[in-house]
Amino acid sequence: MKKILSLLTILAMALTIVACGTKEDSNSDEQKITIWAWDKAFNIAALEEAKASYLKENPDVEIEIVEYAQDDLMQKLNTGLNSGVTEGLPNITLIEDYRIAGILASYPDAIMNLSDIVKYDDFAQYKVANMTVDGKQYGVPFDSGVTAMFYRTDLIEEAGFTVDEIDKGITWDRFIEIGKAVKEKTGVAMLTLDPSDFGLVRTMMQSAGTWYTNEEGKLDLIGNEKLEKILATYNKLMESGIVNQHTDWAQFVGAVNEGKAATVPTGCWFASSISQEESQSGTWRIAPVPKLADVADSTGYSNSGGSSWYVLNKVGNNELAADFLAKTFAGDVDLINTLVEKINLVTTYLPAATAENNTKENAYFSNQKIFELFGEWTEKIPPVKYGMNTYAIEDLLEIEYQKIDTSGISIEEVLKNTDAQAKSQLGIE
Structure with a gap:
């Protein structure tokens, strides 16, 4: 009986090790992505709209959105990247523009190169500059801090x-x-x-x-x-x-x-x-x-704040995560138009500059078309490298x-x- 129990224990341990060792691979087979961001009223709300839009054409994909305070998100992200353990990390994360150079330099293989997936000419170039290393781009620009x-x-x-x-x-x-x-x-x-x-x-x-x-x-x-x-x-x-x-x-x-x-x-x-x-x-x-x-x-013309979306390289489902970003924040004018009205988004996605909600007068601000002005000014911001x-x-x-x-x-x-x-x-x- 003791020998049988021992064998069963060894077998259970072996199965656990195999399961742990193949967890990332099995997740890659699932049509699921997890996204981290902060600010329920702004970034999380934007993700919920993007999720709904993407699922219309991709109903079999599961998208999990997780909210953290920005400091907590960055601590969890740095801890995971430092350890080299990808389990528990998201497929996509939001990172503030002032911080991304440090991430790219400290973890050169951690972020997916999106140069062949995203049309970077469609974005304000001051945003693109800070996600570019050696001529390669690593993110999807999001909100303007113009x-x-x-x-x-x-x-x-x-x-x-x-x-x-x-x-x-x-x-x-x-x-x-x-x-x-x-x-x-x-x-x-x-x-x-x-x-x-x-x-x-x-x-x-x-x-x-x-x-x-x-x-x-x-x-x-x-x-x-x-x-x-x-x-x-x-x-x-x-x-x-x-x-x-x-x-x-x-x-x-x-x-x-x-x-x-x-x-x-x-x-x-x-x-x-x-x-x-x-x-x-x-x-x-x-x-x-x-x-x-x-x-x-x-x-x-200048910038204060702003963040962008990034795909983590070794978590799995890279192509799915990149496809989500390419078809939402990097390619869906209707989505951006909705976000202008819903969360007061000032986008850095240039094709959305003439969308309906970007050209409306705003009674609070003396009937100026403030989003149209923000869009014009965004294109004039001098690009600088924020560094690490x-x-x-x-x-x-x-x-x-x-x-x-x-x-x-x-x-x-x-x-x-x-x-x-x-x-x-x-x-x-």
Whole structure:
């Protein structure tokens, strides 16, 4: 009896090992894909629409959508890719544009090359640039983070300025001049900022076609004249007396909805937060973000945020996952048109630019066709490589920047010190 039990135990263990060893293969035989994303109201809602659209022509496919907070998603993804164990990882995942360069460099075989599957000429090129390595593309661009200067027409006009001047585009120096008048005549700050968040600095950088690192991923801090002028402009803005300060997202939205800011220069995605306050409907409008006064090729077009879709290489069902993306977010104009209305999507998929919902007037924003404008501006965003260490470098820069006030150091010294710390702490050149 003991021998029989032993044999049965060994047999059971063997079957378990075989099952575990073939799990990935068996999953590959199933018509199933799993997709990870964050934000129920935006990305998950978009996936649900894409799923419904795809299943009309592919009813035998099973699509599982899993929601995580972005930080949790990235932790799970990095843990799985680090270990080399694909079990439990998704077929498709959403990754923020500022992070993808690090993923592609750290795990060069982890993401599927989609160059022969997706028509990349159909997308805004600033998005494509950050998923391109050695001439190969690795994702499907999704939402645009194209920036706008949202502004209160009533407050601007009360201070003696015209909508026409703002819409044509202004410089940051002019923005400060107008802001001082607005503050004096209306009592309202020109904008609200979190002093510990350099999001506006990133907006200024991309509008001028520069970044913390160059095209090769090497530090571009010392001698970067554009960045020096950007930090000087940002410092002038912070010292101008026209800034309301907040410390978190809730305070940010609250300040705007409570009428404590006359403008909000940020990503297009903030339109939905502004429009939460019904009493301000018709008083808001959008214009390009201000340019840098003394940078010749500075533009009024930039990007803040945004993410893209990626297929993991070794999880299985690669072709099915790629087909899903190609026929939805990379090929379905009707789907994108639906998402414009349903989740206020500002797409980077150019064929959808003339879709019906992208050309409608928006009563909240002074009857402007805001999605049409967002689409036009998206095509004008200067492409820059975000590199692998955007947030890590920025953390160091923010600390050094504070020393302008506390220690009286110059902007050149701020960049020199940040460069030295990035090299020693992050190990980059």
